Amino acid sequence: MNSILYKNGKVILENEILPLGAVLVRDGIIVEIFRGETKMKADVTVDAGGKYISPGFIDTHIHGGAGYDVMDADPVALVEIARTHRAHGCTAFLPTTLTSELSRIKTAVKNVSDVMRTEHFGARILGAHLEGPCFNIKFKGAQNPKYLVNPSIELFNEIDGGTGVVKRISMAPELEGAFETAEYFSKRGVSISVAHSDADFACVEEAVKRGFSHVTHMYNGMSYVSSPDYYCKTGVVEAGLLLGGLTCEVIADGKHMPKEIMKLLYKCKGPEKLLLTTDATRPTNMPEGAYELGGLEVLVTDGVAMLADRSSFAGSVATCDRLVRFAYKDCGFPLHEAVRMAGLNHARLIGADNETGSIAKGKRGDIIIFDDEINVIEAK
Numbered sequence: 001m002n003s004i005l006y007k008n009g010k011v012i013l014e015n016e017i018l019p020l021g022a023v024l025v026r027d028g029i030i031v032e033i034f035r036g037e038t039k040m041k042a043d044v045t046v047d048a049g050g051k052y053i054s055p056g057f058i059d060t061h062i063h064g065g066a067g068y069d070v071m072d073a074d075p076v077a078l079v080e081i082a083r084t085h086r087a088h089g090c091t092a093f094l095p096t097t098l099t100s101e102l103s104r105i106k107t108a109v110k111n112v113s114d115v116m117r118t119e120h121f122g123a124r125i126l127g128a129h130l131e132g133p134c135f136n137i138k139f140k141g142a143q144n145p146k147y148l149v150n151p152s153i154e155l156f157n158e159i160d161g162g163t164g165v166v167k168r169i170s171m172a173p174e175l176e177g178a179f180e181t182a183e184y185f186s187k188r189g190v191s192i193s194v195a196h197s198d199a200d201f202a203c204v205e206e207a208v209k210r211g212f213s214h215v216t217h218m219y220n221g222m223s224y225v226s227s228p229d230y231y232c233k234t235g236v237v238e239a240g241l242l243l244g245g246l247t248c249e250v251i252a253d254g255k256h257m258p259k260e261i262m263k264l265l266y267k268c269k270g271p272e273k274l275l276l277t278t279d280a281t282r283p284t285n286m287p288e289g290a291y292e293l294g295g296l297e298v299l300v301t302d303g304v305a306m307l308a309d310r311s312s313f314a315g316s317v318a319t320c321d322r323l324v325r326f327a328y329k330d331c332g333f334p335l336h337e338a339v340r341m342a343g344l345n346h347a348r349l350i351g352a353d354n355e356t357g358s359i360a361k362g363k364r365g366d367i368i369i370f371d372d373e374i375n376v377i378e379a380k
Contacts, residue, residue: 002027002043006367007034009048012055014344014358017336023053025365033359048369051377054339055359056091056366057320058346060129060168060191061216061249061277063096063293065284065319070095071294073107078115082122084285085278088319089376091366092124092347092356094168098294099132099143105159113163124366126352127167130159131216134171134178135196141221142307142314143196144294151181167350170195170216173207186211191349194246196221197236204239208246214349215240215248217279218265220256220313241268247349249275253318254326255304262331271337275345276323281305281315325374 003026011021011033024032024040034040063070065084068077078095085093095112097105109128116125132143134151149155151171160166169185170193171178182192194204195216200223204212215222215236223235240248241264248269250257257265265274278284283291283300290308291298293315297308305314320342327338340358347357356364369377 005042009053094129096129129168172197182211
């Protein structure tokens with residue numbers, strides 16, 4: 001048996017932080033958590049030196065990084081994306097597609113299925129997230145309008161291609177066929193998210209009854225309170241804040257949302273129903289400049305990815321450590337809750353929380369170490 005002991009660190013558990021503790025992992029599974037010092041021996045000992053011993057971060061919404069995109073449908077590209085995000089503490093993720101030709105999306109999903117069954121040294125692939133192609137053109141954001149279509153059971157079954165790899169679907173609930181599609185796939189364990197949508201509150205309320213359970217990148221690409229005919233109309237934002245049946249994710253890079261909005265989300269949803277996501281794209285961990293996203297020109301400047309005409313964000317160039325740092329340092333969230341929002345809550349979204357997402361006996365030993373500034377130190 002192969003054992004690793006992580007010791008002499010502050011251990012981040014789901015609901016508390018041990019000021020001094022250790023974690024024993026045997027054959028990849030956590031078998032013991034020690035409060036205080038321990039004289040336990042292991043094949044490998046990692047001394048955290050007083051730093052944090054944390055569960056690895058998880059992100060169910062990553063498009064790319066290191067100059068690569070999930071839509072490249074290339075095994076090398078996907079592994080490099082996985083390695084890039086692993087270096088910043090992400091130990092598991094959902095490679096995420098975007099709106100494009102159906103053939104390209106299918107090929108990208110098959111590539112995810114193939115690569116997730118191979119060994120590599122990057123973040124573990126938990127499945128695929130389909131962001132599109134079923135969105136409202138009014139809130140298309142950086143999704144290519146040329147390929148937008150209505151959802152159907154047949155469409156997403158064709159995209160999955162029998163692989164069973166699709167774990168999350170983001171789509172607009174007001175589109176024809178959305179409710180039937182959500183009912184079908186949610187009953188099969190797929191997480192269904194409201195995204196790029198012009199739905200009103202009543203539509204989202206009905207969508208929750210029909211299988212929608214999450215909101216993709218809150219405040220970005222969605223309807224919100226307006227008064228087109230003197231009377232106020234509420235939308236996806238208000239539904240996300242108020243409906244208990246919805247969890248919400250936010251791109252917590254310090255650019256998409258100010259800390260006041262982060263605090264509002266935290267107050268409304270609490271640490272159990274708020275998720276921090278990167279929505280990372282090709283330019284992540286790359287120099288600023290011109291890039292491409294789904295056939296659209298993208299500009300990266302001042303730590304922000306946007307369409308070249310500056311009409312919309314185009315994902316982000318964030319990594320998971322940046323999310324936790326912003327939530328903890330700038331927004332004042334308790335550190336163990338920020339870690340939960342960037343880990344366990346994502347695992348729970350796709351039904352993987354029984355195996356990963358927190359430091360607990362019987363779960364995978366996906367452990368990272370970071371310092372007070374959330375600078376990740378890779379534990380070997």
